[in-house]
Structure formats: structure tokens, C-alpha cells
Amino acid sequence: MADKQSRKIAIVGGSGSVGSPTVEALLSHGIHTVTAISRSESTAIFPSGVTIKKGSYNDEEFLVEALKGQDVLILQLGYMALDSQIPLISAAAKAGVPWVIPCEYACDNKHEKLNEEIGLMVMKNKYRAQIDSLGVSSWIGIVNGPWFDWNFEKSFMGIDIKTRKAKLLDGGVKFNTSTLSKVGKSLAALLSLPDSKLSAFKNDFVYFSSFLVSQRDVFDSIFSATSTKESDWAIERESPDRAAEAAKEAIRQGNGMGNVDLLFTTLSRVGYGGDYEAKVIGNDFLGLEQEDFDKVVKGLVEKMEQSK
Ligand SMILES: NC(=O)c1ccc[n+]([C@@H]2O[C@H](COP(=O)([O-])OP(=O)(O)OC[C@H]3O[C@@H](n4cnc5c(N)ncnc54)[C@H](OP(=O)(O)O)[C@@H]3O)[C@@H](O)[C@H]2O)c1
Missing domain, CATH: 3.90.25 (UDP-galactose 4-epimerase; domain 1)
Structure with a gap:
């Protein structure tokens, strides 16, 4: 990938299943500033090179302060903690964060028949709707199939x-289907694209696959x-x-x-x-x-x- 853009990237859930390989891949580019936002009570451990900000997600002042000046907020919260995205998305808007990557990481959100059968994707629509209604940040939804x-x-x-x-x-x-490492590397590569290329994915889904x-x-x-x-x-x-x-x-x-x-x-x-092969973003591009x-x-x- 020739032209890369460095960014200030905040990540929530950065020690989790998909969070760990994402942090590792972001750091491997050597151009990004990575900040992990984590719960006060969390015992999560992050690699050196990551700035850690711990606090309560009910504390708006803490969240807005942690998100001020960030270019991207990546949300990678566990399945049972999806609603914790609500105060984080709201704080991202207050802090003026231009990009939010909400918790998706599932199958094709745009396939009607699939979404009639499986509720996994539809249940996450409300978080994108929240980002849209606040009108500050743009989102990119990650489709990666089963890990x-x-x-x-x-x-x-x-x-x-x-x-x-x-x-x-x-x-x-x-x-x-995608390996966790492929999801992390693909997301890190995507967020290393210059604005001129990243803007093509604004408020839409991007498809990763191994x-x-x-x-x-x-x-x-x-x-x-x-x-x-x-x-x-x-x-x-x-x-x-x-x-x-x-x-x-x-x-x-x-x-x-x-x-x-x-x-x-x-x-x-x-x-x-x-099978969403026709929509997959290519290895060459990333x-x-x-x-x-x-x-x-x-x-x-x-x-x-x-x-x-
Ligand atoms: N495609 C697939 O096969 C697949 C499989 C599983 C999950 N997913 C999706 O992938 C996304 C991330 O899931 P994951 O499995 O990577 O997450 P995870 O490892 O279970 O958890 C990620 C982080 O969430 C935070 N967390 C946990 N409990 C919390 C709570 N009660 N309140 C607030 N934060 C809490 C923790 O961070 P801190 O300790 O730093 O606060 C934790 O490290 C979700 O959207 C999930 O639906 C996809």
C-alpha cells in the first residue's frame, strides 16, 4: 500500500477477540497513535505503545475528554456489552470524532433473505442509526462472515x-469466513488509507474475507x-x-x-x-x-x- 495516512485511533474492547489483532495490526503500521479506552474495573492488558484511558462509560466528561482530537473510534465490545456503544457514540459526536467503526463484524447486513433468518446483524442497526442521527461522525460497518x-x-x-x-x-x-488476524489487518489497512480513498466507504459496509x-x-x-x-x-x-x-x-x-x-x-x-465474494475488498487494494x-x-x- 503506497500512500498511507497516519491517524489518531481510539479503540474500545482492544484486548478482546477481534480487538487484540486489531491493535497489533494498527501498531504494525508504525504511523498511528493508538489509545485504548477501557472500563475502570477492567483487567485488560495492552501492548506497549498503546495509551490507556480507563474510566466509567457513564461518565460523559471522561469519554469526551478521551475522544477529543481522535480521528477514529473503533468499537469492539463483547456481544453482551453492545449497549455500552450508546454513550461512546454520543461522546464521539460531542468530541467531533469524524469516523466511528461500530460493533458489526458479522455477515452480510445487506442480504435481505439472510437477515430475515438471522437476527445477529439487524440487532446492531440501532447503533448506526444513532451515529446517523447525531450527524457528526461517519461510520464504516465491517462484514467479515463467521470468524x-x-x-x-x-x-x-x-x-x-x-x-x-x-x-x-x-x-x-x-x-x-475470515480469521481474526485477517479482520485486524484488513481494518488497520483500511484505516491507513488517505482520506481521498477512505471517504469511498463512508456510511457503508466493507467486506473482508480470508x-x-x-x-x-x-x-x-x-x-x-x-x-x-x-x-x-x-x-x-x-x-x-x-x-x-x-x-x-x-x-x-x-x-x-x-x-x-x-x-x-x-x-x-x-x-x-x-457467499459475498463479489463484494470483498481485495488483498491487493489493502x-x-x-x-x-x-x-x-x-x-x-x-x-x-x-x-x-
Ligand atoms: N463473526 C464472528 O464469528 C463473531 C464472533 C463473536 C463476536 N462477534 C462480534 O464481534 C464484536 C466484538 O466481539 P469480541 O468477541 O471480540 O468481544 P470480547 O472479546 O468478548 O470483548 C471485547 C471487550 O469488551 C469489553 N467488555 C466486556 N464486557 C463488558 C461490559 N459488561 N461492559 C463494557 N465493556 C465490556 C472488554 O474490554 P475492557 O476490559 O477493555 O473494558 C472486552 O475486552 C461484537 O460485535 C460481536 O458481536 C463476531
Whole structure:
């Protein structure tokens, strides 16, 4: 990436799952001033080079002071703390912060059929609406699909490395997915663009992706990573359509894991927007390398087998 612009970037949740790789990637550019805003009671640890400002998100004076002079506010709060964005967005407007990156980091917000099935994206609309209504900051919404490594390690893709059990979605189509490191690097690269280029993403979504793969592709890669063959696994098979119905029934019965199953089964269905490849912002544009899918899978399998 030839022409870069340095920025003053404040980040909330900068020690979290996506926050840590984002901070690391921002610092790696060597041109940005990074400030972590964190709760008074937080035990979060940040790398050297990060200015830390701790306080209460109910204290407007603290937030406005912490945000004064910042070019960007990145919000990367945990799922259960999304409403903490409200005072932060309001303070960003009072401090005149030009860019806010709200908590999104999910699937394609613009795909109607997907958003009718999955509530994950729609529930975050109100924070963008708040930014719009205050009329000071512009937002950029990050679409990254399911985080590949995060979901793989939790066996959320229907394949359990430890027990060698898999629930295969027969005929499941490919969906976009991103590693946490790719999300961090992509966001840092985006925020290093000069204003003339960054302004093209104003009040819109930007699409990041590491891989376009099906659950079957993941399973095939696991064979070589684990030196196993299909007959070594206990496999259940179902079509994504039927599996989505089963996940909805599980949700109706109060089983929270149904939401995870509904996400992956829906992304694997034909025509439900899991594949957003055509909208992905290219590695060349961001100056990033293509990751090696099999290498990522092998690394994750090794990590999981070591922790057995
Ligand atoms: N695509 C995917 O597969 C996927 C998966 C999971 C999450 N997400 C999304 O990604 C975003 C970030 O999630 P994450 O998993 O990275 O977050 P996380 O690691 O769970 O938490 C990030 C930070 O939130 C702050 N926090 C935690 N509890 C809080 C509370 N009660 N009040 C205020 N702040 C609190 C903490 O920062 P301090 O200690 O510094 O205050 C924490 O380090 C969310 O929008 C989430 O919905 C996407």
C-alpha cells in the first residue's frame, strides 16, 4: 500500500477477540497513535505503545475528554456489552470524532433473505442509526462472515476434532469466513488509507474475507491435518435446509446453541448470502497477503490437539 495516512485511533474492547489483532495490526503500521479506552474495573492488558484511558462509560466528561482530537473510534465490545456503544457514540459526536467503526463484524447486513433468518446483524442497526442521527461522525460497518479460527476452535462448524464427530451439511454451499488476524489487518489497512480513498466507504459496509469455503472443504482439509480418513469419523448427514429447520426448533425449545447451528446452516443454504465474494475488498487494494487455508486449518488442529 503506497500512500498511507497516519491517524489518531481510539479503540474500545482492544484486548478482546477481534480487538487484540486489531491493535497489533494498527501498531504494525508504525504511523498511528493508538489509545485504548477501557472500563475502570477492567483487567485488560495492552501492548506497549498503546495509551490507556480507563474510566466509567457513564461518565460523559471522561469519554469526551478521551475522544477529543481522535480521528477514529473503533468499537469492539463483547456481544453482551453492545449497549455500552450508546454513550461512546454520543461522546464521539460531542468530541467531533469524524469516523466511528461500530460493533458489526458479522455477515452480510445487506442480504435481505439472510437477515430475515438471522437476527445477529439487524440487532446492531440501532447503533448506526444513532451515529446517523447525531450527524457528526461517519461510520464504516465491517462484514467479515463467521470468524474462522474462533468458530473452528469452538467446534461451531459442526466438526468436533476432539471427539471425531461431524454433522455434515450435504450439499452445503461455500460461504465467506475470515480469521481474526485477517479482520485486524484488513481494518488497520483500511484505516491507513488517505482520506481521498477512505471517504469511498463512508456510511457503508466493507467486506473482508480470508476464504470462500464450504463445510465440506473444511472437513476435507481436516483429514490431512489430522491424518484421518472419513471412516475414522462418526458422521451424521443432513441437508442445510432440514438442518436449519432443526436449529429453529432447538431455539424454540430454548437451546441457545440452536442460534449457532442456524447461522452455519443458513450460510450453507443456496441463496442465503453466505457467499459475498463479489463484494470483498481485495488483498491487493489493502496490501495484504492471501492466507493459506490448509496451513490455517493445520495450525488450528495442532493447537487444539496440544490442549487436549
Ligand atoms: N463473526 C464472528 O464469528 C463473531 C464472533 C463473536 C463476536 N462477534 C462480534 O464481534 C464484536 C466484538 O466481539 P469480541 O468477541 O471480540 O468481544 P470480547 O472479546 O468478548 O470483548 C471485547 C471487550 O469488551 C469489553 N467488555 C466486556 N464486557 C463488558 C461490559 N459488561 N461492559 C463494557 N465493556 C465490556 C472488554 O474490554 P475492557 O476490559 O477493555 O473494558 C472486552 O475486552 C461484537 O460485535 C460481536 O458481536 C463476531
